[in-house]
Amino acid sequence: MSISLRNVRKDYDQQTKVLEKVSAEVQTGEFFVIVGPSGCGKSTLLRMIAGLTPITDGEVRINDRVVNELPPKARKLTMVFQNYALYPFLSVWDNVAFGLKARKLSQSDVQNRVNNALKMVNLTDFKNRKPRELSGGQRQRVALARAVASDADICLMDEPLSNLDAQLRIRMRQEIYNLQRKLGLTLIYVTHDQVEAMTMADHIMVLNDQHVQQIGTPAEIYQHPANEFVAQFFGTPQINILPAKRSAENSHLLTVGSNDMQVALNEEVPADQLRIGVRPDELTISRADSVDSNAVVKNTEFLGNETIVYATLNSGDNVRAVLPGQVNFRGYEPIKVQVGSHLLFFNNDGERIGLTKEEAVHA
């Protein structure tokens, strides 16, 4: 069951545009994650695919058939909601069976599907309980069981894990991923959590500001972000974005900040004025006396296996660096910050400038 979006647009009225020019292809059996900050329209997009919200313009196709006018039921999909949408007056078993009965499946078929689904999410022992007698994670699993029991091949999930605590979220993430693989579901998953997107997705769609920022595999998105927004959205701590310019004397020489760092590139610096992106683990820090230093330490956070160092460059720009193991710095200790070999370049509009060579800097 492939899904394709073509120039989908949504306006609530003349003034409020929610989504513009959204196009994407979701292949059969793919785990497709829509990610973006809150209010970017990702839930609206999901509801438009489901048929719960009408589309202002554009086309949604399921299996190459335009479904713009089809009611949700005819689109043959299931949906898992953030609030689970369980029926409090029905037992777990009946909650899972509800949709199947509504679709008028035969009684034995309903029995089989529900029992299998409950077994798959480990809720067989709880089948006679009411939702209020379950913990948050178990309620979530009931909602998943509903999707599993359905005969629909497309499943839509709207931030299904955001009501769970951190530990449980990691476990449910794996359960959802395993279920999707086992059942071969075409899954469209909406989240605001970049970690969920990175860990589960085959392809990620990044939404912001009513527009699609980028669609790609997790690796593509992380290594070759289309713009500054995407680069900043993925990765913790956040990527460092620093102003830079081409040196007047040498076109291969890049000056970062107000002359805080100089980097010699393998090729010509692509623009006079630009911004570079450096992942925190690509920065190296060494102690230096105040003459040699280009930054001072503001704060450090020790996380056990690594230390995050927050520092301010002489230019006033703040940088974050991740160093392995435990590193101790005093507050306001002068240091020398250097960038590694993986650099991203952005023009003044925030778009990434691609370079011809993979490695921008001499190792």
Next chain:
Amino acid sequence: MEMVAKQKLPQKILNYVLLIILTAVVLGPFLIGLWTSLLPTMDIAKGNFLSLHISLTNYVDAFQKTPILQYLGNSLWISTLTTIAQLIFCSMSAYAFVFLRFRGRKVLFILFLATMMLPFEAEIIPNFMTVKAMGLLNTYSAMIVPFLTSAFGTFMLRQSFLQMPDELKEAADIEGLGHFQFYWKIVMPYNRISLITLGAYGFLGAWNQYLWPMLTTFSNAFRPVQNGLRQLQSEETFNDWGMIQATAAIVVIPTLIVLFVGQHYFKSGMNEGAVK
């Protein structure tokens, strides 16, 4: 917390004395009524309230000598039909106000609420004329038809339906449930506490009707209990007070049952959560 635990003794005594006095004031008439219903009328007439001639004779007499069973039957029939009709019509209109989008929905709802501001007494004359013109005087219909629905019930259920999470409707849309299926299979069970509340309220309201049945019924065949009691008292010159008290006690019993059953449901249903 300390303040509560170490409340001073005189303060505590004063509180309890006050509470006991208030309890006596509230329960007193009720207990006196119940007590006198067990006494022979002769003792009551003599003012001998502390008599020990207690028996259930008054109750037996009430059932044998008065049409109290007929009255009870009438009231039960009227109240039950009114309650069921109110539950159906109020929930359907509330459903329309919450889940259907139509032009003028807000205006219509305000109009609906505006009718709540008219006291029933103000509607009595036009209602009486209507019922009379329809030839319904002295029938069950006269006492049921004007109360088939209520603006209050619609308002109350609308508030309750509005509390339902949107996802339940969306989930139902995805399963392909039509409006009627959604209404019957999800909205009604989801809001059953509100429905029970409205049902109890409607039942008691109908059971305790006095003014309207007094105007529209003339025979024991259709007279409900409250008017029946009044009838018993005025029919005979010599009032058998003991028996009248006994009938009054009988009339209260269904009210108590409804309240007890209702309370049980209110408690059990309060903490149900569909949504985290």
